[in-house]
Amino acid sequence: MKKFKSIYLTALSTAFLLTACNKQLDLKPFQSVGQDVAILTSTDVQITLVGAYNRLALSGSYGGGNFIQPDLMATQTLIDWQGTFQDLTQMVAQTITNDNGFVEGMWLGAYQAINQANNVIANIDKADAAQKNRMEGEAKFIRGILYFNLAEMYGKSYNDGTPSTNLAVPIVLTPTKVVDESAKVPRATVEAVYQQAIKDLTDAQTLLPVSNSFYATKNAATAMLARIYLQKGDYASAVAAANTVINSGRYSLVGTYTDEFPYPAQVHVDNTTEDIFAIQVTAQQGSNGLNTYYASPDDSGRGDVIVRDNFLAEFDPDDERAAIYTEDSDGVIRVGKFNNVYGNVRVIRLAEMYLIRAEANFKLGSVVGTAPVNDVNRIRARAGLNPLATVALADILKERRLELAFEGGFFLHDAKRLKQDVGALPYSSRKLVFPVPLREINANSALVQNEGY
Template identity: 65%
Template sequence: MKKLNKIYIGALSTVLILSACNKQLDLKPFQQIQQSQAILTAQDVQITLVGAYNRAGLSDLYGGGALLYADLMATQTVLDWQGTFQGLTQMVNQSIPIDNGFVNSTWSDGYQVINQANNVLANLSKVSSANAPRTEGEAKFLRGLTYFDLVRLYGKAWNDGDPNTNLGVPIVLTPTTVITSASYVSRSTVAQVYQQAITDLTDAENKLPATNSFYANKYSASAILARLYLQKGDYINAATEANKVISSAKFSLNANYADEFPYPGGTAVHVDNTSEDVFAIQVTGQQGTNAFNTYFASSDNAGRGDIIIKDSFLGDFEDADARLGIYNPDSDGNLRCDKFDNEFGNVHIIRLAELYLIRAEANFRLGTATGAAPVDDVNVIRTRAGLGDLAEVTLDDIMLERRHELAFEGGFFLHDAKRLQQDVGALPFGSNKLVFPIPLQDINANPKLIQNPGYGN
């Protein structure tokens, strides 16, 4: 459960945290250790890298929170919130104060990942020449992924005003081990943060292997780049990166939609990534939390049952759509999204189906057919859903497939609305209320930080 009494000081107080679970990752666990004592060997660098994955999997970041919180701000018409956590209720009400604990923790967790990655990159000389490219690639993948999501949450959308002047988040590229005046970093612009994420992810794509167990591989980087370029409106690069993943033949859609969300039945059994997962955060009974399960699943499946799906959300599905089977009433009769019933299910950060839809949309907007015609990519998704092929597609068709295929998985309700310049509930897409505030604790700690518009200090 959420521990509201945990206080972090974000980027400014993030020191070297080396933590891993030997049950999940077969490495000795560490707590806080001085850098001069901690990173002495190649094994220490690997432990630090594993610590970055560990931080990424925290519940307020890629353990689900950073994805869920975006959707809570944008799904008033499709879900009912029954939760008692005030901080999440504030998101649903689109009225977030500057001391919201969940907003603070997402920021803090993100900068912990970034700091861990920076420690890895600062110590690559200790890694063998054979392992250095992979190690560098994984660290840059995690840093680039995190910067992309932080700037989407704490900065204006790329197409909302001028990204060259709108403020994003601070860019920190060296390890923070002690706090000095040099630790006070200003916010970079949205454009600068996007470029840093692109640089990191491109480097990762070039240095990572094609397969890398459940860790990030080159196609994980390609996939996040495709998502980033789509968010930016760079459709040429979005299609190119999505095509790299699809044409690699390293991934395949599950035959049945529900199989992407495996449920072993209430036991603490870890389920490996499916053939469709391009990158996922690993969750086990001993390590990690799936925040989606916490809030979406009812007590029947170890959750709080805070989110109830409105019946009206199912109204625009075709009757034969197999994806309808993922929505079912619980024992109390409330409609649930069963994607998250597994308490120890992995958090799907990006999967192959999204890449088909990115490629379809980018090609449609460009009038091109990189890899495939848009209608063919859409029909791949429809076929798996048990639906007949379309003879042609419109942009509305593609967006409807995104809505049905990816619902509730990754903040798509908010981020798609912003890039499409659509209203979010009663608010216009560019409302200041749809951007997280910079946490009060960081504003107080760092005199160079400027608060977002609409939030008093």
């Protein structure tokens, strides 16, 4: 596992190394150029923004790690793990140490991207007037979703104890230019980090356009807010946000479930009609970070995750979603969602919005948009299942579990918000919270370590 420098040294370097590698934008790189020189024009601001996207797309961040790592912590009864990365094996065994390289990498990658987003926001007045709102909105979208993920992984769940006193991660909102005492920022509370993520995404809602190629859009910000509100237990805000995205009319469920995960001879495929925001993967940019662990060697992966029969037994006999779990040449069942090594990493899609609206409406006893049973039946119809006459909460949660399995770290995050046991551990176990990386503790005397580490 590659060793990384601390967040503070990296934040300084990214203030000087504002580079990007997006061939579609054909932007010139800078090499070791000071910040006062590197960000002078609107093009420079755009270069920095593309750099933030590239950091967001790292395999240890929203390019895969943000999803597979929480799932590994919560699927002991559903999968067999045959991976050889010991730091990931620690997650499966729920025995993470404070020097875990993947834990360190997630923290570092997030703050690198946040620092670049901060540089965009700090220099937004240099952007062309016609592009200013879009650039600022994209930077705040990136910063907002990263702070949300950091709070989920390095802090206790929002409903576990008191979020206004439980610690999450440092909030840094300005570029780090000099590594001195001012760079040693203490951890903010879970409440404060959630509020920062919500503020950034709410600002992004206002600033972003409705259409923006495969980059962040107004609806992408709204959809991420729906996810945050659900995790927070703010069901009124969750149902309103999900309903807004659904009613935008810009997205539609693909015809069959497997069509959402296209596998056309290992080439890049554009977003489907269902994708609200996805990390784009091409041969030039690398491989899908989820493909590495979920796909077998038949499909360019390591085949580390084997799906157990008891998980497949959760699907009804006619449920077409079970077809995504396929037997490979070695005779074991694996998740087929990520077989395309150049398949996009789906961050959020329309099916999740229907399920958020259904659950939030059910818990509120409201009918915003439509009754919960109608949203559930929409998802079931696409899966080839008969409609239900009525739904209970358990029905909604079952559809969510089977529809979104292995996609967003939901095995862990849903268990926590629903206060369900995670394997042999209670949802509130300290072992289900990442440690603050040891290198960060050593570099920053203001940081306090999580319990048990």
